[in-house]
Amino acid sequence: MPTILETMTVAARDRARMAEVSTIIGRFGLDSLLARLGLGGEAREDADLPTRTRRALEALGPTYVKLGQILATRRDLLTDEWITAFEHLQSNAPRLPFDQLRPVVEAALGEPPEAAFARFDVEPLAAASIAQVHRAILHDGTEVVVKIRRPGIRKAMEADLRLLRHLAVLVEERSAMARRMMPSAMIEQLGREILDELNFTNEGRNADMLRADLATMPEAVVPRIHWQHTSDAVLVMDYIVGVPPRDPVALRDRGIDPSVIADIGARMVLEMVLVNGRFHADPHPGNMLCLPPGQRGTGESAGAGAGERLALLDLGSVGFVSPRRQHEFLTFILSLRNNDPAGVADMLALWSQAGEVPRERLLTASERLVARHGSGALVLNAMVADFFPLLRKEGLILPPDLVLIFKAMVTMDGVLSAIAPDFDLSKALTALRGRLVSARLTRLAEPERLEALFLEVSRLSADAPRLMRAATARLEQRDPPTQSEGTARAIRHAGTFVGAAIVLHAVASLLVALM
Template identity: 55%
Template structure:
């Protein structure tokens, strides 16, 4: 609470603005429930509360929009009426006249854009709460876009983050009902995500990494970043012209096959998630473009998720248990994911059985599976690891996009196509090389200590009286096991190196 008081003293004006917006949208009583304001003003229209909350978050700007987007992924904690409403959060903002941001652009470029580029369009192409986009042409004739951070946005967002961190700490310490939402962990996640998005070089690096991951796929385009013009506040990238995947009719009119795009999108998202371990965190229609030749472009890469090899293996097991209709195997995976929740095995098995009964051995429709799956987790007190939540959200979003342009789309066919690539990835020399290196390190550590351990065991054995011969035999046995472990480990390393 002390931290919250300090933050409110420092950011009193912003706090007053937040409380004013909450009151305007009829959320005063909600703030009262978490310890801010008066809890006496009961809400007269609970049915519209999710919508009014979304509108208030949009009015408060990018910090709160991002917070709502993170909450929208927590179907394991909040109901579908909230997740569906928060899914609609957008960060549209009025377009600023270029003269209002000219100083920021010139500071980032080191010169006026009219001299830096062969041509520059001062009319904004698009605008959001965090940035504004303009078109330009390089001296070599290449068409580019400039993503320009709005001036003065960073101090406001930092003030928001201080207020939210103090509030989250106060809530976690005093409100048992809200504690299950892990508000402090969520505030920290929000701070990390926003500070990364504020630095446009982070988005540029994401684009470079994804482009490298997908270099072997000529049907996927990730815009090239022009680093000589880019910085923390300005990102210059290739301009990509295409059609949003929000209508099959529009794609057909542009000479693009919706089914081909659906197949490509499914293969792409599975490759990113299951093989590369790096994926677009928000592949909604506004962040995708369909190009001539049935190609797909990935845009707006500020949110890119990472998933470890272990989690990828667990997710493969999750999908395979659904496809084979095996609730016991699914329960094993759910037990691993909910290890910190201390949920009885019987409840895990009940949830697994219901998921398999609803979604097993049939079409794999993530946009239906994920909300239903998260509802079951919420009802049974299970939780999802945070690193998997964004992955499930990305899969569900892409599935919804592809189903819209190709009704009847089923991710199962893409899963079957991906199985060979997944197996090849698991057996690849690159993956085994990392495992072999870890084994070498561990065995060398054991090997370095083995002579000392064996010598100590021999000295102990020599000093043992006859009555303790059984203890000496145990020491000799342990020494033999150490030796056999070293030899066996060496054989495994040799085999791994031969395979590599």
């Protein structure tokens, strides 16, 4: 629990922000929410509380909006009313006059933007909570967008994070309900994401990595980063013209086939999550553009853009998937599609962060999930609508990285289903199986991995006879008067058999890994 001195230190350092937060909490009448979190007041039924909380988060600014967006992914913790409210969070950031941004740009570029670019538009193209975007043209004629971090935003968000970390510890001490949500871990996740997004060189590196990851998909477009003009406060990248994937009619009017875009989007998200282990964490329609056949992006060769393509934008938030988690997620989906409740239950037990749940309860819950979603088109939004309430009912809490995977997959699934209602993610998954196997083989065939596997097999084969002899001797010593020679011989033979089985198992594991 925080000491009085720690509380006083936080209050002294960020007292102005604390006063502002308190005023907004009072304005939106969130005393009932504070009571639920163990911070005083009287907890009561309050049907309008989720909506008022969402409006308060918007008023509190980008740090709190980002927190709400993280909470919107936690269907394993929150009911539908809260999820719906937080899904409508918006950063209502005003557009700043360029004179307020000019010092940031000139410090980053080392010269005025009028000198760095052949043309620079002082009127903003768009504005968000962290940055404002302007159009420009490089001296070689390349059209670009210039993303400029808002002045003072880092200091303000760091102050918010200090307050939230302190509040999270207080809440964990005072509320059993809040402890289940693990607020300190959630605030640490928030802090990592915010610090990553505040440094635009991270977004630039993300773009470069995703572009390399998707190099085998010419239908996928990631804007180039112009590093000579990019820094932690200013990001310069290709300007891409396209249509957001919101309305199938608007897409057809531009000569874009929505079903083709749905196919590209499905292959793209599966490639990112299950093959490359690096994915766009927030693929909503505002972060994607559909390009019509024949349209080339800036700097692309004449051979590019033969058909429809899909561009990914705003790459500040990128998730990472370990090979182990890729295997688990794929096992879960395939168990669901193969009508295997036991396989689904195994994954739920493995993922739970809230202690053990009786196997029978997990199996019963998995049977219900398989019965509803084990056949027909796989609609992730519908599956998740059943899946997360099931988790809440059984007291299961998913690891944050897994929640991020589900969120990315569900978001993309929702976007693609909206423009192509007959879209079926399971078909894309089936078509990608060969690619998944190939990628796994490629990773496992790396020389250092093969060397490690063979060394492990060698160690097991060398140790197994000794271990079996020791086990046999121990068994023989336990009951020497009553043990017959036949029994002892059987034990020795069994030991030899088990030792051979261990070696064979190791070899088989190696072969399976390479299949």
